[in-house]
Amino acid sequence: LLAEINYILANEQACLDMGGRLAKVCPMPCVILLQGQLGMGKTTLTRGFLRELGIKTAIKSPTFTLVEAYHLAHCEIFHFDLYRIESVEELEHIGWRDYFGKHSICLIEWPERAQGAIAKADLICGLSLHSDGRLLKLYAKSDKGKAILQELSNK
Numbered sequence: 001l002l003a004e005i006n007y008i009l010a011n012e013q014a015c016l017d018m019g020g021r022l023a024k025v026c027p028m029p030c031v032i033l034l035q036g037q038l039g040m041g042k043t044t045l046t047r048g049f050l051r052e053l054g055i056k057t058a059i060k061s062p063t064f065t066l067v068e069a070y071h072l073a074h075c076e077i078f079h080f081d082l083y084r085i086e087s088v089e090e091l092e093h094i095g096w097r098d099y100f101g102k103h104s105i106c107l108i109e110w111p112e113r114a115q116g117a118i119a120k121a122d123l124i125c126g127l128s129l130h131s132d133g134r135l136l137k138l139y140a141k142s143d144k145g146k147a148i149l150q151e152l153s154n155k
């Protein structure tokens with residue numbers, strides 16, 4: 001099984017499309033970490049993911065609220081942006097553990113700020129600059145993550 005795949009995302013639309021492709025093969029529950037500096041496309045990728053699943057409302061980084069919830073018929077999606085947290089205690093205050101249930105998909109921007117509070121990730125999406133676009137590196141961190149990469153590479 002694959003443990004890593006790289007994609008070149010030439011523009012914003014390619015990033016949105018990639019988010020959609022990921023959503024189509026994402027099982028539940030699932031924890032996806034989004035890494036990369038400010039402006040690398042973490043929120044854009046998430047937006048593509050959520051749009052694919054039929055979310056029509058505005059999707060922006062929950063920089064001040066830490067988490068935004070999107071409710072679907074059989075699944076809840078939680079989009080975190082941990083950029084502003086000062087300590088892991090802030091995660092306790094929002095009931096951090098309760099978000100990682102059987103029916104949830106968690107997409108987490110700035111996971112490195114959680115200092116080990118993220119129990120188990122399935123997939124890491126690392127975004128960096130690549131000429132005018134972005135390089136997306138997907139790393140599987142669990143068997144589920146490997147299955148996601150396999151599905152992506154089959155399509």
Ligand SMILES: Nc1ncnc2c1ncn2[C@@H]1O[C@H](COP(=O)(O)OP(=O)(O)O)[C@@H](O)[C@H]1O
Binds near residue numbers: 009014037040132134
């Ligand atoms: N693959 C890409 N190529 C070029 N620009 C992109 C790409 N993906 C996203 N962008 C642009 O980068 C900017 C920042 O994106 P955003 O998703 O808010 O980044 P982040 O959440 O990582 O801070 C947006 O203006 C978006 O249009």
Ligand SMILES: [Mg+2]
Binds near residue numbers: 042043061109
């Ligand atoms: Mg963002």
